[in-house]
Amino acid sequence: MRLPNGYGSVYKLSGKRRKPWIVVVSHGINAEGKVDREPIGYYRTRQEGLDALAIYHREPQYLAGNKKTFGEVVQEFLDYKASSKDISASYKASLRKLTPLHRHKFKHVTAHDLQLIMDSTTPSVSQVLKAAIKGLYKFAMMNSYTSTNLADALTPQAVDKSTLHYPFSPEEIHELWQHEGGFTADMALILIFTGMRIGELLTLKNSNIHEDYMIGGIKTKAGKDRVIPIHDAIKPIIQRYQSDKELFVSMSTSNFREHRWKNSGIPCLQKHTPHDGRHTCETMLNNANVNKVIIQRIIGHAGSDVDDSVYTHKTKEQLIEAINVLPTYK
Structure with missing residues (x-):
């Protein structure tokens, strides 16, 4: 059966080939006055070639994708x-x-x-x-x-279940307070009492730190540039590291994890990852019966319930009040 003019061609190439049938389409006349022809694929049978040609005319992008790396x-x-x-x-x-x-x-x-x-x-x-x-x-x-x-x-x-995140216990938080003043213990306490990700802490700008809250966050739309309330107990720690430099802490995540955290010499940190601080904050907020949407705002999680939209403009004061219900375990 003869194909319509301009529809394309399906013909068999000479020699022994695994896919001897070639499909060619034309794109009009080029600058040299010749028909601009383009092969779009090779097939085992004429029928496969005809099917491919039909797909090309129906969904040209499908066969265009065949050429992409x-x-x-x-x-x-x-x-x-x-x-x-x-x-x-x-x-x-x-x-x-x-x-x-x-x-x-x-x-x-x-x-x-x-x-x-x-x-x-x-x-x-x-x-x-x-x-x-x-x-x-x-x-x-x-x-x-x-x-x-x-x-x-x-x-x-x-x-491995042994690598899953789990919260610091009250006894372990108390242990961290005994090491307050040491860099790694201080950072761990900040993570626990703000719910920040380690990447958020290490990219925090000094200019975004205020008396009762910080502006920071990464990763998700709900997490970026959010208000992060500061627990009263860690205010002295944060003030200790503030400076006129751009970043609050200038260090890579891998350096913090592999050198500072693992080599801290603090027993409880060997049982946890930096992300466990964030998980601890969320767990303690839940245990204190803090409103779920307030928790999502502090942690930087997007709300999933329809009714959550009512709470999208929680004030800084509400977030600060919520974080300060957490026990310090000093």
Whole structure:
């Protein structure tokens, strides 16, 4: 059956080939007065070629995606997420793990390729990486680069329960107070009595520290540039480290974790991670029956209940009052 003029061609190439049928489409006349023709794929049978040509006319982006490299699609995805300001540092860092696949054609990357990379990371990173891959392939499907989300076939590594976050006990908080004045103990107490992430503390600007609260936060829309109330008990600690420098504490997260925290010599810190301070704050606020939305505002979590929208403009005074219900355990 003859195809309509301008629709494209499907014909068989000479020689022994695994996919001998080529599909070619035209894009009009070029500057040299010749027909501008472009092959869009090779197929095992003529019918497969005809089906591909039909898809091209129905969804040209689908076959256009066949030519893109994995790296090109990742970059498009990052640009898309950046434009909506909906991407975290950990999300971007996890996608960098996929760099070995960047030169491959996007359509040739398999779930097995992705699984091998996930298996080469830590359990916590593999959890984040699966979420990032799921978002990447959802974006690719939205742009008709693929019809399958390979993330559905991936299995992240199981997280060792011994590494899960759990709160400091009252006795451990008391132990930290016995070491007040030491840098790591002071930072741990700030994390516990503000609910900050370690990354938020290490990027906090001195200019954003006020008498009863700070302006800071990273990672999520709800967490960025939020009001972080200061518990009265840690005000002297914060004042001790304030200076005319830009950052409250100038140190990388890895340096703090690997050197300061692990080598602090404080027994209770060897059983915890810096993030446990944040978890401790949230747990103590819950135990004190603080309003859930107030807790979300302090911690920087987005509200999930419909009624939460009523509380989106809680005052600084309410947040400061809430943080000060926490017992100090001195």
